[in-house]
Amino acid sequence: xxxxxxxxxxxxxxxxxxxxxxxxxxxxxxxxxxxxxxxxxxxxxxxxxxxxxxxxxxxxxxxxxxxxxxxxxxxxxxxxxxxxxxxxxxxxxxxxxxxxxxxxxxxxxxxxxxxxxxxxxxxxxxxxxxxxxxxxxxxxxxxxxxxxx
Amino acid sequence: xxxxxxxxxxxxxxxxxxxxxxxxxxxxxxxxxxxxxxxxxxxxxxxxxxxxxxxxxxxxxxxxxxxxxxxxxxxxxxxxxxxxxxxxxxxxxxxxxxxxxxxxxxxxxxxxxxxxxxxxxxxxxxxxxxxxxxxxxxxxxxxxxxxxxxxxxxxxxxxxxxxxxxxxxxxxxxxxxxxxxxxxxxxxxxxxxxxxxxxxxxxxxxxx
Numbered sequence: 001x002x003x004x005x006x007x008x009x010x011x012x013x014x015x016x017x018x019x020x021x022x023x024x025x026x027x028x029x030x031x032x033x034x035x036x037x038x039x040x041x042x043x044x045x046x047x048x049x050x051x052x053x054x055x056x057x058x059x060x061x062x063x064x065x066x067x068x069x070x071x072x073x074x075x076x077x078x079x080x081x082x083x084x085x086x087x088x089x090x091x092x093x094x095x096x097x098x099x100x101x102x103x104x105x106x107x108x109x110x111x112x113x114x115x116x117x118x119x120x121x122x123x124x125x126x127x128x129x130x131x132x133x134x135x136x137x138x139x140x141x142x143x144x145x146x147x148x149x
Numbered sequence: 150x151x152x153x154x155x156x157x158x159x160x161x162x163x164x165x166x167x168x169x170x171x172x173x174x175x176x177x178x179x180x181x182x183x184x185x186x187x188x189x190x191x192x193x194x195x196x197x198x199x200x201x202x203x204x205x206x207x208x209x210x211x212x213x214x215x216x217x218x219x220x221x222x223x224x225x226x227x228x229x230x231x232x233x234x235x236x237x238x239x240x241x242x243x244x245x246x247x248x249x250x251x252x253x254x255x256x257x258x259x260x261x262x263x264x265x266x267x268x269x270x271x272x273x274x275x276x277x278x279x280x281x282x283x284x285x286x287x288x289x290x291x292x293x294x295x296x297x298x299x300x301x302x303x304x305x306x307x308x309x310x311x312x313x314x315x316x317x318x319x320x321x322x323x324x325x326x327x328x329x330x331x332x333x334x335x336x337x338x339x340x341x342x343x344x345x346x347x348x349x350x351x352x353x354x355x356x357x
Contacts, residue, residue, distance in 0.1 A: 039274070047329075048270060049184060049267070049270050049271060051187075053333065056333050057333055057334060060330065060333055060334075096346075099342050099345070099346050100346065102330070102339050102342045102343055102346070103323060103342065103343050103346040103347065105326065105330065105339075106322075106323050106325075106326030106327045106329070106330055106339065106340075106343035107319070107322055107323055107326055107343075108326065109325070109326035109329045109330060110266070110321070110322040110323060110324065110325030110326025110327065110328070110329060111319075111322035111325075111326065113266060113269050113270055113325055113326075113329070114269075114287060114318070114321065114322055114325065116269075116274075117269055117280055117283050117284045117287060118284050122318070123318050123321075123322055124322070126315045126316075126318035126319040126322060127318070127319045127321075127322025127323060127326070128319075129315060129319055130316065130319030130320065130322070130323060130347055130350055131319075131323070131346075131347075133350050
């Protein structure tokens with residue numbers, strides 16, 4: 001497997017296993033946004049189009065599985081949030097673990113492409129806000145946990 | 150009769166404009182299938198049936214041709230999206246938009262992804278002018294999605310506090326990422342899932 005595929009999976013395995021609540025998820029998200037906004041990061045290289053389609057398929061399948069395992073742990077531990085604002089009646093639907101993992105991976109992929117175009121992390125953050133909506137995983141949540149605010 | 154080349158400002162005869170359009174259309178098809186990096190100017194000459202001197206008469210090099218392809222593909226994609234989204238004002242309408250995109254991509258087994266997104270993945274590091282043009286085109290697409298969400302908000306289908314611009318950007322990100330996953334898997338399922346999940350979240354922000 002290509003070095004950057006293997007490197008991303010080697011980092012993501014232990015990082016995602018360590019995510020057990022919304023604040024840790026927010027920290028994971030913050031770190032991965034930093035990686036995807038860093039030119040030539042293995043994360044950026046791994047998401048670029050390449051000819052080695054079969055390796056790319058294996059890489060994305062494995063990353064999606066790791067994300068799905070994390071989502072499952074969060075769901076099992078009851079890490080979901082209430083309606084985002086008092087007047088909204090956010091419909092609390094059961095989180096579909098596999099489909100949520102696909103959306104998170106799509107948000108990383110598509111969000112980083114848009115962010116690299118405008119050279120600004122906001123599109124990637126907007127895509128992740130939408131994908132991680134069932135969980136309390138905002139950037140602020142990460143800062144609060146780390147005691148930086 | 151003459152027209153003006155939008156990039157170099159040079160006036161073109163009708164015949165010149167036709168040759169230029171033929172080169173750009175041929176290059177766009179090749180770059181969609183083979184990628185920008187995998188397409189040489191010799192490939193474009195062979196596919197479009199023009200001579201080398203004709204190609205270099207219109208384009209100083211590959212960067213200039215890629216910029217023309219971005220204009221061409223951008224005009225097509227944004228025009229299509231303007232037609233598809235311009236009057237959508239319900240979640241059901243957004244789901245029909247999603248169905249059309251997925252069905253269209255299913256005809257190709259998801260193989261080639263989004264023609265505009267594919268260009269964005271390949272050229273943004275190499276050419277600042279191309280990057281800015283693509284950025285503007287995706288900004289227009291985001292604006293069309295935001296327009297739909299504003300209409301949903303105006304009709305009371307979406308909470309007045311919903312962050313429209315952010316949701317529109319997030320939806321565009323989910324769409325582009327879905328296209329990219331579909332392209333790798335050669336299967337539209339991840340694209341359909343990704344857009345569905347994003348729309349389900351937007352629907353969950355109902356004001357009622």
